[in-house]
Amino acid sequence: MESKKTIREPQQIRSIQTKEKILNAAYKLFCEKGFYKTTTNEIARVAEISIGSLYVYFRDKDTILLELLDRYNESFMIVHEDLDLNMKSYTHDLKLWLQQFIKDMIKIHMRSRELNQELMILCHTIPEVAAVMEKQQEKVQNITLDHLVCFKDMFRVKDLEAASIVAKNLISSTVDQVVFYENKIDDERIINAGVDAVYQYLIG
Numbered sequence: 001m002e003s004k005k006t007i008r009e010p011q012q013i014r015s016i017q018t019k020e021k022i023l024n025a026a027y028k029l030f031c032e033k034g035f036y037k038t039t040t041n042e043i044a045r046v047a048e049i050s051i052g053s054l055y056v057y058f059r060d061k062d063t064i065l066l067e068l069l070d071r072y073n074e075s076f077m078i079v080h081e082d083l084d085l086n087m088k089s090y091t092h093d094l095k096l097w098l099q100q101f102i103k104d105m106i107k108i109h110m111r112s113r114e115l116n117q118e119l120m121i122l123c124h125t126i127p128e129v130a131a132v133m134e135k136q137q138e139k140v141q142n143i144t145l146d147h148l149v150c151f152k153d154m155f156r157v158k159d160l161e162a163a164s165i166v167a168k169n170l171i172s173s174t175v176d177q178v179v180f181y182e183n184k185i186d187d188e189r190i191i192n193a194g195v196d197a198v199y200q201y202l203i204g
Contacts (some may be wrong), residue, residue: 019057021047023071028062031114035122037066065122069132072112072119077139094151094202098171098195101147105140105175106191113179141168148202156204165201170198 025047029038040061044051058064082104090097110118122129145164148155157163174194178187 007149015057016076018047018049018053021049022054022057022064023068027059028064029066030080030118034118034119035061045069062126065126066128068115069129072115073132073136075108075111087124090147091150095195095199096153097147097151098198101144102171102174102191102194105171106178106187107174109179115182121133137168137172140172141165142173144168155202157202166201168200170194 022043025037026043027043029046033042038061040054040058041051043061043064044054048052058067090100119129119133121134124130125185141164144167145161148160148164149165152160155163171194174197177183177194178190183190
């Protein structure tokens with residue numbers, strides 16, 4: 001898969017709008033049909049442009065996916081940057097931080113639920129997708145570790161780096177349960193149970 005995303009970076013408003021139409025159409029089709037079952041002709045048709053116009057901005061379907069991946073990753077990082085900025089609100093309340101962290105993770109995954117499911121499949125066949133998903137997981141773990149340091153005097157666990165991996169996995173499981181599964185009980189109860197599980201693991 002080519003690393004360069006676009007052939008031409010649009011400058012004029014109309015060109016920017018055309019590129020956005022292509023990306024929006026591709027996003028819709030990738031979510032509905034899957035990446036491999038979508039063609040550039042279909043993307044052009046849904047975007048209501050000619051196939052020639054599509055190739056002005058993107059070499060192929062792969063480069064469209066890479067552009068969407070960049071945007072997906074950007075939106076993912078923004079949520080965590082916001083949580084970093086608000087860290088002072090949580091320094092004395094581990095449960096409140098855990099709850100907000102899990103809810104923020106759910107929010108970003110819900111916004112791109114179908115794409116996220118498709119990316120999990122593509123991880124096994126496209127290295128660039130796997131790299132983006134791995135980067136996200138690394139970011140989550142680093143954020144978890146950075147924030148756990150703020151609460152370290154409360155913990156019974158001493159190896160914070162190892163604890164951040166376990167905590168991240170518990171958090172991810174809670175998020176996945178809410179986002180990707182049909183639950184017979186209220187989501188809030190699942191979130192609270194996830195918070196309690198991480199809290200009990202760390203505090204004892």
